[in-house]
Amino acid sequence: MALINFEGNDPWLLEYDACERLFREIMEQLTLRDREPRTSQTFAHLSANIRIRMKKYSGEVRQLKIKVEEASRQRNITAEEAERRTRQVEQLQSKDVQIQRLFDSRRNEMASSRAGLMAPSSSAFADIGTTSWGIDDDDDQPLDIQVSVTDLKSEQKRLLEEQEQGLEELSKVISRQKQIAHTIHSEVDLHNEIIDDLADHVDRTDERLIQGTRSVQSISEKDRTWGYWIIIIILLISIVVVSLIK
Template identity: 65%
Template sequence: MALVNIEGIDPWLTEYDACEKLFREIMEQLTMRDGEPKTSKVYASLSANIRLRMKQYTREVQQLKCKVEEASKLKTITFEEAERRTRQVEQLQSKDIQLQKLYEPRTNDYMSSRTSLLRAGSSAFADGGTTSWAADDDDDKPLNVQVSVNDLMSHQERVLIEQDKGLEELCKVIARQKEIGQTISNEVDHQNEIIDDLADHMDRTDESLINKTQQVRNINSKDRTCGYWIVILILFIAIIIVSFV
């Protein structure tokens, strides 16, 4: 993904937006493909184009993940930003798994696929190594295909491997989300403790301020009373002096 580092724009965010845009384009092509007969040239062309774009999407998501890990190790971004970008990458990985399932919808049902393949393989072996079966299309047009037992078993193995990979990736994403949730919960608890301590400190400060204010008022009141008595005493002495004179 070749990008220009424009001043004021984070290249990582630009690459993330490009991945989001690529995902939407792939979804649009999948929708277009579903509207075409599976035996048509348009369907085959769209499938080939979608497969290439899906590989590009997977590669670019992996690049984003590596850049987040590198930036986190070099401390070029904060811990909170690294966590946020990690969650964004995990969302992209979940979308990658979604694209894989939409591209090959027949691999979604694990048990059904396995049972049908084994049953077909048994029939092929009973017929002498090959079998002829119909694949149902959206427009109910049968397509006769000669499939050997080895091809069936190879296809079954590929399906199982892809499903195992998808489940492993999904398990990693779920585990990571759980870890992030626990970290957030611990941070919230810590912040609540800090807020409680701050509230207690503010209460003590308010109480101390009230007491100090009352003391200042008392001292001020005493100072004023003392001044009055001094004036009265001076006047009394003046009266006595005048009387004797």
């Protein structure tokens, strides 16, 4: 198994740092864009740059995920390192969903404003006896309004698809976090069982030590008693011998 490079030269870690920097750049540009009027050229220019950087960010995050899976499958990194890098990639995916929502929220505001401007007032047209600009009267609408409505529908459909994709990615991340939580819970239960077994072994060892101490004390007391009996017997023999001599 290859050793993990902790010297800061690991290509994966360098790419991860690059993704982090790119995320910060996108957030800074989003902040700058929100300060500009929606109809200004600066706003449009920043939006185009942000869109390009977002695509680049999503692609780099996918590449990081693929490289982690390949390294884990080929056992070029330890299981713990693979788990840590997987969590880092999931954080990058969450940030991807975050910037996508921030970008789309402003675009949704613009779409709502455009829809409000294009929506006709029924009372105004009723006064002059003309037909209102409803979606169902496409044939009576001017060509530029029909194109705007079609573009708006296409844009809304695309935004909904992107939001669904973002929610799907977020759901995968949440499922992954839930799986990690279950794994940690299982590990904690296993460690608790091991600790309980160790406690039982310690209790049994304490009981054996207590019994052994009592046995030693009993043997020691018996040894002292035998000494007293020997002295008594010697004294009796001495008395008998002295009596016979007299």
